[in-house]
Amino acid sequence: MFDFFINHHVAFLSGLKTSLLLTASGLLLGIVFAALSTWAIQSQKPWYALPVQSINHFLRSTPFLVQIYLLYYGLPQFSWIHSGPLWAFFESPTLCAILALALNSSAYTTVLLHGAIRAIPKGEIEAAESLGFSKSQLFFWIQLKRVLLNSWAAYTNEIILIFKATSIASTITVLDLMGVTRQLMSDTYQTTECLAIAGILYLLTTYLLSVFLFAIKRRYITAK
Amino acid sequence: MNRFLSVAIALFLWAHTPVQANNKTPMPPASPRTYIAFGTDATYPPLVNLDDARRVSGFETELLKTVCRNLNWACSFSHEEWDNLVPALRTGKINAIYGGIAITKARQEQFLFTVPLIDESLAGIVSHGESVLPFTEEGLKDKKIGVQTGSTFAHYLSTAFPNVRIKRYVSIQDALLDLTAKRIDAVFGDTPVLRYFTRSLPEDKQDNYTVTGIDLNPENLSILGTGYGVAFNKNPESEQIVKALNAQIKAFQKKPAYDVLKIQFGIN
Amino acid sequence: MSGLLFACFTTIKVATTALGVGLCLGILLGLAMHQQTHRLWRAIAVAISIFLRGIPELLLLFLLYYGGNALLQYCFPTASSLSPFWAGTLGLALIFSGYAAQIIHAALSAIPIGQFESSQAIGFNRHQSFLYIILPQIWQHALPGLGNLWQVLLKDTALVSVLGLSEMMQWAKFEANITHAPFTYFMAVSCVYFALCSLSQLCLAYQERRISNRLQAKHV
Numbered sequence: 001m002f003d004f005f006i007n008h009h010v011a012f013l014s015g016l017k018t019s020l021l022l023t024a025s026g027l028l029l030g031i032v033f034a035a036l037s038t039w040a041i042q043s044q045k046p047w048y049a050l051p052v053q054s055i056n057h058f059l060r061s062t063p064f065l066v067q068i069y070l071l072y073y074g075l076p077q078f079s080w081i082h083s084g085p086l087w088a089f090f091e092s093p094t095l096c097a098i099l100a101l102a103l104n105s106s107a108y109t110t111v112l113l114h115g116a117i118r119a120i121p122k123g124e125i126e127a128a129e130s131l132g133f134s135k136s137q138l139f140f141w142i143q144l145k146r147v148l149l150n151s152w153a154a155y156t157n158e159i160i161l162i163f164k165a166t167s168i169a170s171t172i173t174v175l176d177l178m179g180v181t182r183q184l185m186s187d188t189y190q191t192t193e194c195l196a197i198a199g200i201l202y203l204l205t206t207y208l209l210s211v212f213l214f215a216i217k218r219r220y221i222t223a224k
Numbered sequence: 225m226n227r228f229l230s231v232a233i234a235l236f237l238w239a240h241t242p243v244q245a246n247n248k249t250p251m252p253p254a255s256p257r258t259y260i261a262f263g264t265d266a267t268y269p270p271l272v273n274l275d276d277a278r279r280v281s282g283f284e285t286e287l288l289k290t291v292c293r294n295l296n297w298a299c300s301f302s303h304e305e306w307d308n309l310v311p312a313l314r315t316g317k318i319n320a321i322y323g324g325i326a327i328t329k330a331r332q333e334q335f336l337f338t339v340p341l342i343d344e345s346l347a348g349i350v351s352h353g354e355s356v357l358p359f360t361e362e363g364l365k366d367k368k369i370g371v372q373t374g375s376t377f378a379h380y381l382s383t384a385f386p387n388v389r390i391k392r393y394v395s396i397q398d399a400l401l402d403l404t405a406k407r408i409d410a411v412f413g414d415t416p417v418l419r420y421f422t423r424s425l426p427e428d429k430q431d432n433y434t435v436t437g438i439d440l441n442p443e444n445l446s447i448l449g450t451g452y453g454v455a456f457n458k459n460p461e462s463e464q465i466v467k468a469l470n471a472q473i474k475a476f477q478k479k480p481a482y483d484v485l486k487i488q489f490g491i492n
Numbered sequence: 493m494s495g496l497l498f499a500c501f502t503t504i505k506v507a508t509t510a511l512g513v514g515l516c517l518g519i520l521l522g523l524a525m526h527q528q529t530h531r532l533w534r535a536i537a538v539a540i541s542i543f544l545r546g547i548p549e550l551l552l553l554f555l556l557y558y559g560g561n562a563l564l565q566y567c568f569p570t571a572s573s574l575s576p577f578w579a580g581t582l583g584l585a586l587i588f589s590g591y592a593a594q595i596i597h598a599a600l601s602a603i604p605i606g607q608f609e610s611s612q613a614i615g616f617n618r619h620q621s622f623l624y625i626i627l628p629q630i631w632q633h634a635l636p637g638l639g640n641l642w643q644v645l646l647k648d649t650a651l652v653s654v655l656g657l658s659e660m661m662q663w664a665k666f667e668a669n670i671t672h673a674p675f676t677y678f679m680a681v682s683c684v685y686f687a688l689c690s691l692s693q694l695c696l697a698y699q700e701r702r703i704s705n706r707l708q709a710k711h712v
Contacts, residue, residue, distance in 0.1 A: 062682045062689075063648065063650035064647070069661075069674075070675065070678045070679065073405065073674045074674045074679070075675060076405030078675070167551060170550075173391055173392065182394075186306075192558065195551065195554055195558065195559065202547045203547055274666065303656055304656045305655065308557065397669045400669060401669065424670055425672065426672075
C-alpha cells in the first residue's frame, strides 16, 4: 500500500490540496453570506428577513448532494443563465462547488451567529448605543466581534463538516481527494489501496485541523 | 421500552421486505442449473437501460436473456454504478459484467470475454449544431470533449490525442447533461447510446446535435476494441460458461430474430 | 410521478433502518465510552467514534461497499454479498452511531450516580436498573441531539445513490436525461427532502415539548 502511495503521491496530494482550497474558499464566502443574512434577519424588516430565513431553512433541510447537482447540472436549464454574464461563473465545476459549499455553510453559520447575538447581554448594546455607535457600527464592531468569540467552538465543528463535505464535489467532475481516488480506482483497479490511502489522508487532515483549531481556541478565545 | 423494541423489530422486518425491482439480490437457483448474476451500469440506452418498471432492459439484456433461455440457465440482471462494476465482479458480488463493454487487448488480459454481442465496433461523437468534428488532433484542438471515467473512450482519447482537453464523468448520462449545458463541445462514446440521446430530444431540438460515427482504422481497434462483450473473471469455471455462451450467441446472430431485436432497439 | 413515490419509499426505508441499527450501535458505543473500570474498552470506543466522525460519508460508503464485501466473504465464504442497500444503510448507521455515542455519553454524565445506586438498593440488578431506570432518563437528555442527528441521517441518504441504489437522486438523474429538464427534477427531489425534514422537525418539537412538560410536572 505504501508503494502504491509513493507511485501516485502527486495525484493524491494535488487532490488533497484541491480539497483544502475548496474548504477554505467555501468557508470564507460562507462567512460573508452568513454575516449578510444575519444582518438581514436582525434588521427585523420582513421583506429582508423572511426570504433569507426561508432560503436558509431550505438549505438546511435538503442534502448537499442535491444542492450541488441543482447548481451544476440544474441551472443551465435556464437560457438566461446560459446566455448571461453569469455563465462564466457557472461553467466551472470548481466555482460551482465553492458556491454550493458557501451557501450550505452559511445556512448553518447563520444559526450559530443568530444564537450568539441573542446571547449578548442587552446592557452591552445599550452601552454602545449611548456611546454614539450607529446601527451598522454596532453590528460590525460590537456584535460581530463578540459573536465570533462566542461561537468559535461551534464553528470549529462546521469547518470539519465542510472539509468532509468537499468529497461530494467529486460528483461534479472536481478532482478533489475523493475525485482523484475514484479516478485512480477505475484506472488501476486497486480499489482497496486507493480507498485506504484516501481514508488515512482524510483522517490525518481532520485530526490536524482539529488540533490546529483547538490551539487557536486556547490561544485567542479562552484567553479573552 | 417494550414499545421501542417492537418498533425496532418491525423496522428491521420491514427493511427485509423485497421492494426494489431492479436491485434485487440474486435468488439462489432451486435446481443445480447453471446460475449467472449479470451486472451492468444500466445507463446506456439502447444497449442497457432501466424500463418503466425499473427493471434492467435494453438490447444487450434482451439478447442475453434469450441466450440464457436457450441454454436453460438461471440468469439474473442487476444494476450497478459504472465505478462499482469491476470491484463487484472481483469480489464475486456478480459473475459477469456487460453493457457497452468493449473488448480490448488491455481488458482481455484481465477478463475473459465472450464474442461480441453486436457484430460491429461502434464509436461515435456527438457535438453541437451541424458541424461534424473531424476526428483528428487538429480537428479536436481547443475543444472540450467529455467521456466516462474508466471507459475505453477515455483511454483512447488520452493516448491518441494527448493535447485534447478531456473531461471525465461518473456516468455517460452526466456527460450528456453537461453537453446540454454547453460546458463541453462534444461527448465521445458508443454511437447507439449517443443516437438514443438525440432521438429522445423534443422534435425541435433534434437538429441541435449531430452524431458522427468514427472510421476505425486497425490501429484504433487495439484500444477501442472489437465490439461489446460480456466479461468474466479468469478461471476454469468461467471458461466453460463462456464456451457455451459463445456458441449460443453466434447461433442466435444468424437467426432473423437477431435482426428483429436490432430494429426493435434502433441499432443501425 | 409513481417513480418518485417508489424512490421516496426506498429513501425512507434506508433512513429508518439506519436509525434503528445506528441507535443500538450508538448506545453500545456510548456505554463503552462511559466505562470507568475497563479502560481498554473505553479507548477502543473513543477511537471508533473518532474514526467514524473523521472520514467523509462518501468514503465510508465506498469502504463498506468494496472492503466490507471482501471482509464478509473472507469471514463467511458462503455468505451472499453485501447489497447496495445494506452497504449504504450500514454506512449511514455507523456514521450515526459515531455521533450518537457522544450524545449518549454526555446524557449518561448528566444522570446523577445516586440514581443507579438507589435503583440497586431497591433490588434491581445491573441490567434491570439500566433498562428501566437509566435508559428512559438518557432518552430525555439525548432527544434533542439525536433529533438533529436523525435529520443529518435523512439528508445523507442521497449519498447512497452513488452505490447504484435507485432512490430519489438516481430517479432524478434518469428523468433529467430523458426530459432535458434537470433543474425541475432535482428541485422535485429537494422538495421531497424538505417536506420529510420539516415533518420530522415538527414531530421532534412535539416530543420535546411533551418531555419538558412531564419534567416540569414532576418538579411541581
